[in-house]
Amino acid sequence: MLTSWIGGILARDLRALRREIEAYPNERDLWQVQPGITNSAGNLALHLAGNLQYFVGAVLGGSGYVRDRDAEFKRRDVPRAELLRAIDAALDAVARAMARLSEQDLAQPYPQSVGGMSVTTGDFLLHLAAHFTYHLGQVDYHRRLLTGQAGQIRAVALTELSSATAAPGR
Numbered sequence: 001m002l003t004s005w006i007g008g009i010l011a012r013d014l015r016a017l018r019r020e021i022e023a024y025p026n027e028r029d030l031w032q033v034q035p036g037i038t039n040s041a042g043n044l045a046l047h048l049a050g051n052l053q054y055f056v057g058a059v060l061g062g063s064g065y066v067r068d069r070d071a072e073f074k075r076r077d078v079p080r081a082e083l084l085r086a087i088d089a090a091l092d093a094v095a096r097a098m099a100r101l102s103e104q105d106l107a108q109p110y111p112q113s114v115g116g117m118s119v120t121t122g123d124f125l126l127h128l129a130a131h132f133t134y135h136l137g138q139v140d141y142h143r144r145l146l147t148g149q150a151g152q153i154r155a156v157a158l159t160e161l162s163s164a165t166a167a168p169g170r
Contacts, residue, residue, distance in 0.1 A: 006125045007098030008162040013132050014091045016155040020139045027080045029146045041139045047072040049086035057093025
């Protein structure tokens, strides 16, 4: 059950990232950076998709994905369609890998050290979800600053949780 909850959060946030990238009216704005900001929304999208395709898809799911983390931050002017394909590939990788995990797997050490640390698979998956949401907020803020678009893209929507139902009396 916990594996489906974590997988559900990762999938929800990937769908929110997709909506964010789609919401930029001008594709060039995906690659703009303002003073004091080092990452564009395009680079953050590449980073988030690559991060999950590698740590969840390849390491836990055996997908064979080979990550080039440096390129996630160095590439520029990647077409929006390519960014969306990377997000969709991450969605698929997460779904496949999480379906393979058992509750017992979450208590086991993550199969490789990360940053010189050994942690359980469950802890690392929760870390990946928090890391993703942190950067998702940066993308949302970037989009609103550059485009002047107010409002939300329904990022981190409670309605997208697998257990969400209307509260009694509503």
